[in-house]
Amino acid sequence: MLYREVGDLKTSYRADQAVLTITQERYGVFLLIAFMYLVVPLIADDFWLNTIIIPTLIFSLAALGLNLLLGYAGLISLGTGGFMGVGAYACYKLTSYFPDVNIVFLILVSGFFSAAIGVVFGLPSLRIKGFYLAVATLAAQFFLTWAFGRVAWLYNYNDSGAIDAVNRSLFGMPLTEPYGEPWFQYLVVLTIVIVLTIVAINLVRGRFGRAWMAIRDMDIAAELIGIRLLPTKLLAFAISSYYCGVAGAMLVFLSLGSAEVESFTILEASFPVLFMVIIGGLGSIIGSFLGAAFITVLPVLITTIPRVFEIDVEAATVEHLRFMIVGALIIFFLIVEPAGLARLWQLAREKLRLWPFPHD
Amino acid sequence: MDVLYQVFVDPFVQMGAMPDLLIQVIWEGFVSGILYALIALGFVLIFKASGIFNFAQGIMVVFGALSLVGLYELGVPAWLAIVLCIAIMFALAVTVERVVLRPLVNQPDIILFMATIGLNSFLIGFGESVFGGEPKTMITEQLGLPTGSTAVDVLGGRVIFQHLDIAAAVIAALMVAGLAIFFNKSKIGRALRAVADDHQAAMSVGITLQQIWVIVWFAAGIVALVTGIMWGARSDVSFALEIVALKALPVLILGGFTSIPGAIIGGLIIGISEKLAEFYWGPLVGGSIESWVPFFIALIFLWFRPQGLFGEKIIERI
Numbered sequence: 134m135l136y137r138e139v140g141d142l143k144t145s146y147r148a149d150q151a152v153l154t155i156t157q158e159r160y161g162v163f164l165l166i167a168f169m170y171l172v173v174p175l176i177a178d179d180f181w182l183n184t185i186i187i188p189t190l191i192f193s194l195a196a197l198g199l200n201l202l203l204g205y206a207g208l209i210s211l212g213t214g215g216f217m218g219v220g221a222y223a224c225y226k227l228t229s230y231f232p233d234v235n236i237v238f239l240i241l242v243s244g245f246f247s248a249a250i251g252v253v254f255g256l257p258s259l260r261i262k263g264f265y266l267a268v269a270t271l272a273a274q275f276f277l278t279w280a281f282g283r284v285a286w287l288y289n290y291n292d293s294g295a296i297d298a299v300n301r302s303l304f305g306m307p308l309t310e311p312y313g314e315p316w317f318q319y320l321v322v323l324t325i326v327i328v329l330t331i332v333a334i335n336l337v338r339g340r341f342g343r344a345w346m347a348i349r350d351m352d353i354a355a356e357l358i359g360i361r362l363l364p365t366k367l368l369a370f371a372i373s374s375y376y377c378g379v380a381g382a383m384l385v386f387l388s389l390g391s392a393e394v395e396s397f398t399i400l401e402a403s404f405p406v407l408f409m410v411i412i413g414g415l416g417s418i419i420g421s422f423l424g425a426a427f428i429t430v431l432p433v434l435i436t437t438i439p440r441v442f443e444i445d446v447e448a449a450t451v452e453h454l455r456f457m458i459v460g461a462l463i464i465f466f467l468i469v470e471p472a473g474l475a476r477l478w479q480l481a482r483e484k485l486r487l488w489p490f491p492h493d
Numbered sequence: 494m495d496v497l498y499q500v501f502v503d504p505f506v507q508m509g510a511m512p513d514l515l516i517q518v519i520w521e522g523f524v525s526g527i528l529y530a531l532i533a534l535g536f537v538l539i540f541k542a543s544g545i546f547n548f549a550q551g552i553m554v555v556f557g558a559l560s561l562v563g564l565y566e567l568g569v570p571a572w573l574a575i576v577l578c579i580a581i582m583f584a585l586a587v588t589v590e591r592v593v594l595r596p597l598v599n600q601p602d603i604i605l606f607m608a609t610i611g612l613n614s615f616l617i618g619f620g621e622s623v624f625g626g627e628p629k630t631m632i633t634e635q636l637g638l639p640t641g642s643t644a645v646d647v648l649g650g651r652v653i654f655q656h657l658d659i660a661a662a663v664i665a666a667l668m669v670a671g672l673a674i675f676f677n678k679s680k681i682g683r684a685l686r687a688v689a690d691d692h693q694a695a696m697s698v699g700i701t702l703q704q705i706w707v708i709v710w711f712a713a714g715i716v717a718l719v720t721g722i723m724w725g726a727r728s729d730v731s732f733a734l735e736i737v738a739l740k741a742l743p744v745l746i747l748g749g750f751t752s753i754p755g756a757i758i759g760g761l762i763i764g765i766s767e768k769l770a771e772f773y774w775g776p777l778v779g780g781s782i783e784s785w786v787p788f789f790i791a792l793i794f795l796w797f798r799p800q801g802l803f804g805e806k807i808i809e810r811i
Contacts, residue, residue, distance in 0.1 A: 209603070257792055257795065257796070260795065260796055260799055261795050261799060263602070263603075264546050264606065264750075265746060265795055265799065267742075268742045268743065268746055268788060268791060268792075268795075269788075269792055269795070271739065271742060271788055272785060272788030272789055272791070272792055275784045275785040275788060276784075276785040276788070276789075278784070279781060279782065279784050279785055283778070283779040283780075283781070284779075399736070399739075400736075404610075404614070407610070408610075408614070411607050411610075411611075449621075450622065452618075452621070453618040453619075453621045453622035454618065454622075455618065456614050456615065456617045456618025456619075456621070457614075457615050457618035457619055457622070458618075459611070459614050459615075459618075460611045460612060460613065460614030460615025460616070460617070460618060461611070461615050462611070463607065463608070463610065463611025463614065464592070464593055464608050464611040464612065464615070467597060467600075467604055467607055467608050467611065468596040468597060468608075471600070471604055
């Protein structure tokens with residue numbers, strides 16, 4: 134009744150091929166974006182922005198990167214944390230060498246370094262598939278984590294052995310953590326995420342996305358119809374690592390402030406992003422956002438819900454519960470709905486199309 | 494020029510100058526190789542019978558060791574603790590089969606792999622909440638494992654062999670021999686090999702898949718328990734062991750995913766080359782390179798022999 138395509142006829146090919154074809158959906162998305170830009174900075178307090186909203190946006194970008202690689206191209210990668218770290222450290226070095234250049238520009242540029250490293254560690258994908266490729270990406274993860282700690286040039290020979298906070302501004306206002314205002318950081322993160330998501334949507338709808346999905350489904354057949362495997366796989370690694378690199382740079386400069394190697398290890402970064410992608414839904418853009426929101430909000434939920442009932446939960450138990458719930462939910466989702474939260478969202482939309490009628 | 498000398502010549506010169514140190518390093522590598530091989534053995538067992546890559550093997554190792562220590566701390570005598578631990582691993586196998594494997598029958602491999610990742614996460618949280626996060630000491634003496642060491646004078650120097658390490662090697666050899674006999678000579682072993690070959694054909698001759706999976710996961714659980722005991726005896730039992738278990742992946746790649754002798758030989762190669770690389774080449778780049786050297790060794794092997802040394806050749810069909 135409210136959400137239908139009836140009467141919504143397209144009069145041009147361009148309109149028919151648009152990303153959002155249903156009018157209600159188009160207005161809904163525009164309203165949502167307007168809400169996120171105009172209303173959220175006014176009503177959200179610093180805690181919400183710093184603990185939930187900004188990390189969710191940043192990790193959804195990383196999850197999007199991994200989803201492009203795992204969900205669309207079918208290449209298992211456990212090196213997400215390493216690639217995020219490359220972006221972060223690249224941005225740090227760039228801003229140390231060019232302190233006057235706009236930090237947002239440098240964040241976007243540092244993704245290219247991550248993409249280059251991603252291509253190097255994606256080279257084995259020519260000969261290796263499946264779980265074996267996961268081991269190759271583990272090599273990348275462990276090597277990069279080692280390099281972040283050992284190569285002192287990367288952290289400017291700091292005593293702390295970690296990236297230090299730098300003070301950079303945008304449009305005259307301080308931006309980087311911890312000097313910037315949370316709402317300003319939120320707006321910058323939101324803009325970067327929205328722009329890169331639009332790029333991702335168009336990528337998966339176009340030639341590259343289809344080539345990736347062909348490789349994922351049956352790579353021998355894909356090769357037979359003329360898709361060049363190695364360049365396409367390397368492109369998947371490059372683009373995925375770009376997204377992870379930008380996410381990593383944003384994580385350090387717009388969220389954490391300073392970062393150590395621990396932020397990019399396999400347990401802190403690679404596995405959570407993998408869980409986000411699995412729970413959110415492989416091979417779907419919105420799934421990355423849903424999964425990231427879920428995994429980021431879960432620890433907060435575990436701490437706040439007992440507080441509502443006046444039960445005190447200590448921090449260690451929260452950690453344990455988090456692992457247990459995430460693990461149980463992954464198994465639950467794989468049994469009940471292997472396509473994740475995104476599929477549930479899709480089902481909800483299809484039910485809404487028919488509401489209040491039971492069937493077509 | 495100097496760099497070339499440092500990388501390609503100097504380490505070998507060092508090796509030759511102090512042969513007793515070389516033997517010590519090789520022995521250390523041999524021992525850690527045995528332990529990696531034991532972890533890899535658990536992977537191989539499950540992969541051979543069900544085609545599932547059990548990401549949770551590492552946490553099963555920790556879980557087994559922690560259960561043993563936890564039971565002992567509750568006052569249970571050592572021999573009874575071992576029996577109870579075996580029962581716990583059996584219960585774990587049954588639970589995993591009912592809750593995770595049975596609903597996911599016939600799903601593609603990647604779904605099962607991700608299910609074991611979920612299982613891994615769940616067991617980490619569960620184990621930490623039940624046993625606590627601090628490292629614990631393994632009850633080595635109470636289990637009857639030897640302590641102390643022997644020093645052997647060889648080639649002008651001295652090499653020290655820990656009794657525990659020798660015991661670990663012997664136990665590993667016994668376990669591999671036992672598993673080999675089990676697989677090749679017993680009825681259940683034949684059934685396991687049948688299931689590994691073709692699930693449907695195995696079902697058509699009357700083999701119950703569910704029982705086979707419980708047996709396989711139980712066997713992998715026993716291997717994990719033994720590994721946990723041996724590993725915990727060398728260094729404390731803690732959840733950091735879980736990350737070490739990831740080192741078993743290069744072992745699997747080297748040896749092949751479906752081969753028990755491959756797991757042993759792969760483990761030895763990885764263990765020895767990792768220690769050699771760390772000791773002789775590590776100081777050149779700041780040390781601690783053993784975290785990633787095994788993976789690179791595995792990668793090089795993968796390039797030339799994607800199925801590993803002893804694995805089945807991967808035949809792809811459209």
